[in-house]
Amino acid sequence: MNILKTATGARNHTQCDSLLLGSQCGAHTFPYIEVMNPTAQVEHEASTSTIGEDQLFYCRQRAIPVEDAASMIVNGFCREVFKELPMEFAVEAQKLLSVSLEGCVG
């Protein structure tokens, strides 16, 4: 993230939310922020969560198989970002997500 010298009164908010799948992973976020103008307002926020056992069980109790449930939860998590993307990217991103999720739970 770069705020240049002439960007007077610039405003930025960066958010990094990570969702962990399985027990063998972690997440590290490295925000790079360079600000050249002292009037800028800059925020950074990061969070890490996992697919909760409770969420999975809730879905399964509602007849949704565990893989579908995981994919539903991940898609929900990503929706906030996807809905900001132009249509063609959003569709592509959704497809990529469903491909990479196959066989990751269970």
Add this chain to the structure above:
Amino acid sequence: MMLQIRNLRASVGGKEILRGLDLDVRAGEVHAIMGPNGSGKSTLAQVLAGRETYDVTGEVLYEGRNLLAMSPEQRAVEGVFLAFQYPVEIPGVGNLYFLRTALNMVRKQRGLEELDAMDFLALAKERMKLVEMDQSFMNRSVNEGFSGGEKKRNEILQMAVLEPKLAILDETDSGLDIDALRVVASGVNALRSKERALLVITHYQRLLDYLVPDRVHVIANGRIVRSGDKNLALELEKYGYTDVEQDAAGATPSAVGAMP
């Protein structure tokens, strides 16, 4: 017999919570399960729904089949429904979409055609009237930002849509004000039928004023220590659980074994 439980034991982390529980439930019956905190009521609900965190032994027959051998989703498609004590939030997943996915899984099992979004919306709208739910709920994420009462109503809506054979309501009345309690109870009452059995776990007699049970059971120390008709609930309301807890203590195998 819809549900036959024999010598059900469940433990978590080496601690035994259910200690040889027996229970028979027929189709069409409403059974209330009462008991003090920590007696095993919620554990029973979770074990019947297939929660995998417990070590379970004993026998549970559901329509004559071994329930304990089924996965949670299998139990659900076969008609076992749990109204959660603490319904889970799933951010970003629409309530309507979630419920339609669930219903279509159940319909597939029953050999019925999947419902498309339009047909489903009509069904959902109709069932939402049962729990006096506003349509705006359907476009929000599953339980996200719902008040306690809204979450409980949402559980009953899901039950109304999924039409289970065996519904287990785990403290559906807790955290409800008197108006919400009436709405939820009348929703559940409307779902009583000859083919459906209800297992209603509750702390309070209050709910049973609206939802009159056929049988009332008291759990203490992980087993049923007393069973009776609806009057048992009134008696408990008046005298508390002290007596039944003493009964339970007297009935433990070690105490019996120690007698000369």
